[in-house]
Amino acid sequence: MGLECIQFCGSPGGEVVQKTFVHPELAVDEVAVKVTHSGLCGTDLHYVTTDMVLGHEAIGVVHSVGSDVSSVKVGDRVGWGYPNWTCGKCEWCLRGEDNYCPNWKIYGMADLEQGSLSSLSVRKEQWLFKIPESMSSEDAAPLMCGGSTVWTPLVNHVKPYHRVGIVGIGGLGHLAIQFAAKMGVEVVVFSATESKRDEALRLGAKEFYTTKDVDDYSTLGVIKQIDRLMICTSSKLNLASFYPLLNPQAMIFPLTASDGELTVPYFATIRNGLSISGTVIATRFMQKKALEFAARNGVHVIAEKFPMTLDGVRAAMGRLKEGKMRYRAVLSWE
CATH class of the missing domain: 3.40.50.720 (NAD(P)-binding Rossmann-like Domain)
Structure with a gap:
């Protein structure tokens, strides 16, 4: 049986809209995550006119897992950012530089129904990261991209x-x-x-x-x-x-x-x-180390907080577009 969720999506007119979506059954390497928090990034403004679920700085709790998933379990607090899959076979993946995989599935280009401005999202196991216990979800969310x-x-x-x-x-x-x-x-x-x-x-x-x-x-x-x-x-x-x-x-x-x-x-x-030098987000290894470093050394995000509601998402998007955000936005269901 599929999993029903609430999603906040872009639209051709540039207005955020609320939808209901039913995720299909999990593949063997997929994880369903109940989203609790999401950061908001300038990149999200680029996709507000696209019919897709917005958001890519997510923190949530594992709801259920596919049969082959072994790195996370139900109840774990996890986060994710831009990518949702890399091939593992190309030159860049084999070199440990999977953030340059030419075949990757990333926010805005694939899995358009899997953004973080939602109540539940399905992710591939390989690009999920456990959040250190000492780190708040408000701090963790913007670290997944920004x-x-x-x-x-x-x-x-x-x-x-x-x-x-x-x-x-x-x-x-x-x-x-x-x-x-x-x-x-x-x-x-x-x-x-x-x-x-x-x-x-x-x-x-x-x-x-x-x-x-x-x-x-x-x-x-x-x-x-x-x-x-x-x-x-x-x-x-x-x-x-x-x-x-x-x-x-x-x-x-x-x-x-x-x-x-x-x-x-x-x-x-x-x-x-x-x-x-151009640069993109961290490799999986470096994303893990970034979270550990931030938790150990007290790196904290200065963020404005919004409820994960249609009005809350629209307000956050508007403030970001106007350049008035100080300095990140974090939306939550809590």
């Missing part, structure tokens, strides 16, 4: 002696500051808003610079060059403005999903050996 987005470049490319610049204190930036600071690196924050200075320093930043109305960033007074620069704002930036602040062989990580073109100075890039 947290893993900033965690990946930090773990893969940052050394303890690096100075890490973080541009923007928002849904990604406030998590990047905490992860980087708790890794022991020197965190330098750039923001258009002077009002966020105290918060940035409280989260772990050592330096804070306001860029609003500044044409020449070399006049900001940055005391030492930057080794890694994480772009955590969705605002369109002129990356060339940051070039005077970068060390040779510095790396730049654009982390927000956006359209348009990315333009940088040609000669200054090659002369200084600068790298611009």
Whole structure:
């Protein structure tokens, strides 16, 4: 017998609608999860005009499992993010870089009836993660996408002696500051808003610079060059403005999903050996480690909370679209 659930979906007109859906019986490798919490991500706005279940930062409790499932059991608290399946056979999966599997099934492209803004979702076992007991579900939900987005470049490319610049204190930036600071690196924050200075320093930043109305960033007074620069704002930036602040062989990580073109100075890039590196969410191994690290080191999400109702989802989506969210949204059935 199938499992009936409530779902909150996008629609061609861009309005969130509520639907009822009956999941078919579980496949042998599938897990039915009763959703308790869901984060909201900027990517969800990209799909609000698509007829699909929205949301991909989920925390819930295992309701039932397929016959071959062995890594989780009924009653476990689990989370999931973007992917729901990877092939396990391609070059990238075999290298342990399953987040680049060309055959993966991900949010917005497959399993459109399986988003996290619902009362129940069916997921493949391989992309479910147990949540540490000491971590609240409100903290865990945004770590399934937003947290893993900033965690990946930090773990893969940052050394303890690096100075890490973080541009923007928002849904990604406030998590990047905490992860980087708790890794022991020197965190330098750039923001258009002077009002966020105290918060940035409280989260772990050592330096804070306001860029609003500044044409020449070399006049900001940055005391030492930057080794890694994480772009955590969705605002369109002129990356060339940051070039005077970068060390040779510095790396730049654009982390927000956006359209348009990315333009940088040609000669200054090659002369200084600068790298611009795309990055996606964490591998399964690194997602697990991100949760463990955050629980062990007290990484906390600053979030506005909304009820998992049609009015609650619409209100959260509207606030996110207007750019007024501080800094993530978490919806819950509780």
